[in-house]
Amino acid sequence: MYISAAAVVMLTVCGNLMVIISISHFKQLHTPTNLLLLSLAVADLLVGVTVMPFSLIVLIETCWYFGDTFCLIYNTLGYGLCSVSVFNVACIAIDRYFAVCDPLLYSTKITLNITWSVILLNWLLSHIYSLTLIYFGGNIGTQDMNNCVGNCLLIVNESWRIIDLVLAFVLPCSAMIILYVNIFIVARKHRKEISTTEQVRSTNQTKSTVPKKSKRKAATTLGITVGVFLLCLVPWYIYTLIDDSLNISSSFANNFLSWLFYLNSSINPIIYAFFYPWFQKSVKLIVTLRICHPASSLINLFQEKL
Secondary structure (H helix, E strand, O other): OHHHHHHHHHHHHHHHHHHHHHHHHOHHHOOHHHHHHHHHHHHHHHHHHHHHHHHHHHHHHOOOOOHHHHHHHHHHHHHHHHHHHHHHHHHHHHHHHHHHHOHHHHHHHOOHHHHHHHHHHHHHHHHHHHHHHHHHHEEEEOOOOOOOOOOOEEEEOHHHHHHHHHHHHHHHHHHHHHHHHHHHHHHHHHHHHHHHHHHHOOHHHHHOOHHHHHHHHHHHHHHHHHHHHHHHHHHHHHHHHHHHHHOOOOHHHHHHHHHHHHHHHHHHHHHHHHHOHHHHHHHHHHHOOHHHOOOHHHOOOOOOOO
16 A cells, blocks of 8 residues: 555656646747646645655554644645645636636747746645634644544644635636636537638638637646546545534544645646647657757647648
């Protein structure tokens, strides 16, 4: 079990590191959407490095061996990075909505500088929120349990549970679902329009539909990312609601569902590997060290097969 757990942590670290290097190095990937993916990958990488190893130890050993101070740091980082992930995914949904549903506004208003500002604001507010929740509504416990050294638990009072549920789950997740429903409605409409006009357009005119197809494919891929994210997130909040109403708090359930949430950080690079040809090509260039060659940052990652 230790070996498989270590493999998951290594997958998280290596996979997200590949995403970070790819988007940072290749100039062709410097787009608003990819900057949001970069921010998400950085959060996932930090989860893999600073949170997942200790979460795994607690899940396997059912004990906390690292003391009160590090328990506070561990919970603060966990909540902060999870908040960053939630709002990153929400921002990705907003980005895709404007790209697909209002492309004119997107191309003129959504710039790299604006995206960087949104990312920085997201990281700042997420960690302020995490510190506020823990300071005002949380109670860190490392009490002895059975024969263990202790158990690192963050117990949040009822008022802050409701606040956290609304701010970190209901609002962003509702926005994601509504936006992606609208995206797929528009994408379906575009498909019908294209199938109608393809029969009467010349080859050159048909090629003009490729960008629209590319946008819809990107929206579909990111929709899968959001869906997997929700599958990892929802069980935790369902548990907190049940625990709050039925008082069935369980250390193992708490640790397991936290681990499930953190596991999403491992899944995102796998999604990119399956659905993004540019990521597959960039990984090959990184592994073969071709990114060390002069002008490698200008390599075209989107060459179409004729």
